[in-house]
Amino acid sequence: MNKIELIDESGKIEEFQVIDTFGMDDNDYAVLMPVEDHDDTTMILRIEYGADGELVLVSIDDDNEFEDAVEVYEELKNEKLQ
Numbered sequence: 671m672n673k674i675e676l677i678d679e680s681g682k683i684e685e686f687q688v689i690d691t692f693g694m695d696d697n698d699y700a701v702l703m704p705v706e707d708h709d710d711t712t713m714i715l716r717i718e719y720g721a722d723g724e725l726v727l728v729s730i731d732d733d734n735e736f737e738d739a740v741e742v743y744e745e746l747k748n749e750k751l752q
């Protein structure tokens with residue numbers, strides 16, 4: 671699995687494993703797990719692209735979009751297990 675580094679709100683660099691990516695409603699999402707924190711907490715971030723084409727991961731502020739993304743990811747994860 672791929673690893674990436676992200677900078678949090680306080681400027682601290684954290685390393686994450688990219689668990690999965692998926693699409694929903696014309697958007698793409700990345701599922702990440704912190705490398706240092708081993709409690710299986712995952713994050714879902716929306717994938718966007720900057721003006722220069724650089725990939726940018728954005729937190730999902732809309733509760734409905736976040737709930738839908740979690741539901742879609744759970745369904746995809748269950749399909750992979752079958």
